Amino acid sequence: MKHATIIGSGLVGSLWAIYLNKAGYKVSLLERRGDMRKQNLSAGKSINLAISYRGWKALDAVGVGDIIRKTAIPMYGRTVHSIDGKTSFQAYGINNQAIYSVSRGEINARLMDIAESSGMTELYFDSHCTGVDIDKNMSYFEHNSNGIKFEIKSDVIFAADGAFSSVRYNSMQKHDRFSYSQNYIEDGYKEILLPSNSDGSHKLDKNSLHIWPRGRFMLIALPNPEGSFTCTLFMPFDNHKYCFNNLKTKHDIIALFREMFADFYELMPEIADTWKDHPTSSLAIIRCFPWHYNKTVLMGDAAHATVPFYGQGMNAGFEDCTVMFGLMEQYGDDWNACFEAYEKIRKPNGDAVQDLSLQNYLIMRDKVNDPDFILQQKVEKRIHELYPDQYLPLYSMVSFSDIEYHTALEQGKKQDADMRDFIEKHQITPEMTEIAIDEIIHKALNKEILV
Amino acid sequence: MKHATIIGSGLVGSLWAIYLNKAGYKVSLLERRGDMRKQNLSAGKSINLAISYRGWKALDAVGVGDIIRKTAIPMYGRTVHSIDGKTSFQAYGINNQAIYSVSRGEINARLMDIAESSGMTELYFDSHCTGVDIDKNMSYFEHNSNGIKFEIKSDVIFAADGAFSSVRYNSMQKHDRFSYSQNYIEDGYKEILLPSNSDGSHKLDKNSLHIWPRGRFMLIALPNPEGSFTCTLFMPFDNHKYCFNNLKTKHDIIALFREMFADFYELMPEIADTWKDHPTSSLAIIRCFPWHYNKTVLMGDAAHATVPFYGQGMNAGFEDCTVMFGLMEQYGDDWNACFEAYEKIRKPNGDAVQDLSLQNYLIMRDKVNDPDFILQQKVEKRIHELYPDQYLPLYSMVSFSDIEYHTALEQGKKQDADMRDFIEKHQITPEMTEIAIDEIIHKALNKEILV
Numbered sequence: 077m078k079h080a081t082i083i084g085s086g087l088v089g090s091l092w093a094i095y096l097n098k099a100g101y102k103v104s105l106l107e108r109r110g111d112m113r114k115q116n117l118s119a120g121k122s123i124n125l126a127i128s129y130r131g132w133k134a135l136d137a138v139g140v141g142d143i144i145r146k147t148a149i150p151m152y153g154r155t156v157h158s159i160d161g162k163t164s165f166q167a168y169g170i171n172n173q174a175i176y177s178v179s180r181g182e183i184n185a186r187l188m189d190i191a192e193s194s195g196m197t198e199l200y201f202d203s204h205c206t207g208v209d210i211d212k213n214m215s216y217f218e219h220n221s222n223g224i225k226f227e228i229k230s231d232v233i234f235a236a237d238g239a240f241s242s243v244r245y246n247s248m249q250k251h252d253r254f255s256y257s258q259n260y261i262e263d264g265y266k267e268i269l270l271p272s273n274s275d276g277s278h279k280l281d282k283n284s285l286h287i288w289p290r291g292r293f294m295l296i297a298l299p300n301p302e303g304s305f306t307c308t309l310f311m312p313f314d315n316h317k318y319c320f321n322n323l324k325t326k327h328d329i330i331a332l333f334r335e336m337f338a339d340f341y342e343l344m345p346e347i348a349d350t351w352k353d354h355p356t357s358s359l360a361i362i363r364c365f366p367w368h369y370n371k372t373v374l375m376g377d378a379a380h381a382t383v384p385f386y387g388q389g390m391n392a393g394f395e396d397c398t399v400m401f402g403l404m405e406q407y408g409d410d411w412n413a414c415f416e417a418y419e420k421i422r423k424p425n426g427d428a429v430q431d432l433s434l435q436n437y438l439i440m441r442d443k444v445n446d447p448d449f450i451l452q453q454k455v456e457k458r459i460h461e462l463y464p465d466q467y468l469p470l471y472s473m474v475s476f477s478d479i480e481y482h483t484a485l486e487q488g489k490k491q492d493a494d495m496r497d498f499i500e501k502h503q504i505t506p507e508m509t510e511i512a513i514d515e516i517i518h519k520a521l522n523k524e525i526l527v
Numbered sequence: 528m529k530h531a532t533i534i535g536s537g538l539v540g541s542l543w544a545i546y547l548n549k550a551g552y553k554v555s556l557l558e559r560r561g562d563m564r565k566q567n568l569s570a571g572k573s574i575n576l577a578i579s580y581r582g583w584k585a586l587d588a589v590g591v592g593d594i595i596r597k598t599a600i601p602m603y604g605r606t607v608h609s610i611d612g613k614t615s616f617q618a619y620g621i622n623n624q625a626i627y628s629v630s631r632g633e634i635n636a637r638l639m640d641i642a643e644s645s646g647m648t649e650l651y652f653d654s655h656c657t658g659v660d661i662d663k664n665m666s667y668f669e670h671n672s673n674g675i676k677f678e679i680k681s682d683v684i685f686a687a688d689g690a691f692s693s694v695r696y697n698s699m700q701k702h703d704r705f706s707y708s709q710n711y712i713e714d715g716y717k718e719i720l721l722p723s724n725s726d727g728s729h730k731l732d733k734n735s736l737h738i739w740p741r742g743r744f745m746l747i748a749l750p751n752p753e754g755s756f757t758c759t760l761f762m763p764f765d766n767h768k769y770c771f772n773n774l775k776t777k778h779d780i781i782a783l784f785r786e787m788f789a790d791f792y793e794l795m796p797e798i799a800d801t802w803k804d805h806p807t808s809s810l811a812i813i814r815c816f817p818w819h820y821n822k823t824v825l826m827g828d829a830a831h832a833t834v835p836f837y838g839q840g841m842n843a844g845f846e847d848c849t850v851m852f853g854l855m856e857q858y859g860d861d862w863n864a865c866f867e868a869y870e871k872i873r874k875p876n877g878d879a880v881q882d883l884s885l886q887n888y889l890i891m892r893d894k895v896n897d898p899d900f901i902l903q904q905k906v907e908k909r910i911h912e913l914y915p916d917q918y919l920p921l922y923s924m925v926s927f928s929d930i931e932y933h934t935a936l937e938q939g940k941k942q943d944a945d946m947r948d949f950i951e952k953h954q955i956t957p958e959m960t961e962i963a964i965d966e967i968i969h970k971a972l973n974k975e976i977l978v
Contacts, residue, residue, distance in 0.1 A: 240701070249709075250691070253764075253809045257708035258700075313704075358704045 084237035088376030090187035126387035134394035150174035239381035272303025294441035380426025535688035539827030541638035577838035585845035601625035690832035723754025745892035819866035831877030879933035
């Protein structure tokens with residue numbers, strides 16, 4: 077029986093085990109941490125995530141989507157909280173398209189369960205990888221507590237061991253001509269749990285992603301099934317008026333929330349007391365190439381860790397599985413050909429999802445408040461509604477399609493320029509009625525092709 | 528007595544030991560390799576280097592320059608070898624300014640001798656660093672052959688352990704918010720030793736740096752004191768007509784040299800037989816930040832390894848010593864303040880010397896053959912000659928001054944644009960007489976300020 081080693085039983089590693097089982101592979105799935113199904117989640121990772129089209133596609137292909145859907149909360153758009161406490165809603169798509177807030181731990185646990193229940197995946201916890209012998213397809217581990225060392229030889233090795241991948245660090249980085257970068261952005265983040273009302277209901281509309289955009293920093297909130305919201309404050313570590321290093325006392329924290337997030341502060345006056353429940357964490361973009369040597373390959377964050385601002389980290393990692401599986405069907409056991417095709421296809425997409433993520437930080441923290449952006453988004457969405465076959469806004473390409481990320485990025489740039497021209501040319505203003513805008517669109521779209 | 532640990536006894540580490548001795552520090556100088564004074568040089572490093580102004584300045588400050596000068600060969604300019612065998616000479620500066628070809632091993636050995644002879648530097652060979660405890664100023668080593676482990680505690684730790692710095696890798700890279708990149712360029716290099724004539728004389732003019740620019744690749748030659756030249760072929764590894772991966776047989780090598788470097792081939796018809804004397808090596812740019820944590824700091828290639836095309840790698844590393852020493856005099860034992868100032872000053876210069884190096888590859892392999900470039904260089908040099916206080920060409924800023932690299936880079940860009948305008952505006956052509964050009968320059972420089 078063919079045998080694969082997967083290093084890392086996180087979201088991508090666990091899903092990939094299910095795929096490999098389906099393809100007839102026996103899988104050894106090794107995890108540095110303990111069994112998360114028996115313990116609390118580790119710190120430093122956000123406890124909920126947004127699944128969008130690519131994620132569902134990868135889950136549905138192995139029949140896991142419906143299990144996850146049971147606890148997923150649709151978010152149909154952004155609720156933008158202005159500094160004066162007013163809110164406005166910006167739909168993400170048309171026809172009730174949504175991204176879905178899910179619990180990271182819940183998905184991960186279900187994926188492990190399914191992999192294990194196949195009888196073809198063996199899970200090893202508390203076992204950290206000390207290196208891979210790339211020439212021999214041998215991976216080496218040490219048990220965290222008893223220090224016992226062991227090795228696993230297999231036909232192929234998948235490293236899905238995250239942004240700080242030990243396989244990449246121990247066995248690829250020193251390889252001649254391995255390009256690598258880890259770039260921390262200026263900003264960090266801190267999670268804040270906004271509890272439910274006493275009756276278990278949500279304190280904010282649960283069907284949207286809430287944003288308090290404040291230019292150089294922002295607060296966001298995603299709903300959890302049990303009534304709470306996981307909120308995240310993103311801001312620079314230092315060198316700015318509003319930055320983490322200026323939040324030294326409870327007084328500083330309260331002052332920030334009173335001044336900048338007054339409506340949120342009303343919902344959570346205990347904010348300063350819970351401040352230390354979560355660490356302040358950093359954010360990095362990690363790029364590397366190649367993604368494989370011989371029969372050892374990187375997947376997910378190990379290959380292309382990104383900042384979280386497009387909600388595409390997990391979706392991109394799951395799409396790695398979709399693409400890899402397609403290539404396995406094409407190349408069979410010729411792993412070298414498979415991995416070469418995989419990295420050739422996925423590297424530009426990994427780069428693009430990182431560029432898109434950085435770009436979306438500016439949108440979320442600043443532009444969603446900008447009348448020009450709001451108008452442009454409105455016009456784009458309306459064109460998309462009226463002529464869905466002719467126009468797909470960037471957000472829809474990324475979140476509601478599986479158009480390659482790099483195509484979406486390029487196309488998005490072009491569309492952005494075209495749309496500015498369109499609005500200027502037709503002198504569209506925020507005051508214009510919807511009927512008037514529709515008329516302009518119909519007239520234009522019948523004569524000219526926008527994209 | 529104050530005690531410093533220096534990891535790496537290469538060029539920068541050995542020179543820095545001399546500086547520290549001068550400042551009253553006892554130095555432990557540790558080297559992963561054996562004592563190079565007792566053995567052949569290790570492969571993979573070019574055996575000669577070009578010293579320019581910054582290097583001499585750093586050496587002269589501790590009285591070492593004159594010892595090195597004894598074997599240094601001045602190169603007053605480039606001798607460009609066209610494909611038809613014609614040569615032309617392009618002076619680097621004015622008034623016999625030169626860069627100096629020196630033996631890497633010779634300099635390194637003399638620096639070690641001087642450090643050792645002070646009685647204040649203790650050298651440890653064959654001892655590789657396994658890590659540094661940044662909080663405790665403790666560094667850990669293991670002897671290569673007997674496996675004995677030992678540790679050194681000191682007041683301060685300098686990591687001058689090269690492009691693949693073990694201190695950076697083992698003790699800094701996993702530090703939160705440590706930005707790091709290693710980017711290999713598409714091209715590699717192979718060294719070739721062109722022997723002397725049988726009477727010990729040089730086969731080419733020994734007072735210039737020889738270049739065979741061929742657009743996408745090039746051959747260069749630097750003179751050695753004993754009559755040979757160290758030549759280096761730079762070309763892409765693959766994906767080009769002329770690339771290392773297309774040089775599989777002796778026939779391929781001979782064909783390349785016959786076709787592209789016919790005059791060189793005549794001097795060295797045995798080229799194909801010596802092909803395997805040196806490996807084909809890769810070229811990387813390594814960037815990181817910060818350069819220090821607590822009292823452990825990176826110097827030289829460990830902080831800012833570059834590609835060799837401006838001949839500034841060693842010069843930049845030596846300048847780190849000049850700057851660090853100046854800051855030590857300013858900050859005394861406040862190493863944290865010293866290192867913060869050092870990295871703040873030197874990081875933009877490390878980045879700039881890398882950008883300049885990449886930029887100079889295009890110049891060396893291609894532009895030195897371009898009539899527009901040759902004309903512009905001629906005009907620039909003449910302005911510099913006539914008005915030395917008003918105009919300094921980029922090459923002179925980099926090689927014959929200690930203007931900060933980042934200033935040279937910015938100023939160079941501006942001057943390049945200005946000079947194109949100047950040549951166009953005054954319709955200067957290659958056919959113009961020197962007198963006519965001088966007249967234009969005098970007329971212009973009295974009225975307008977060029978830079």
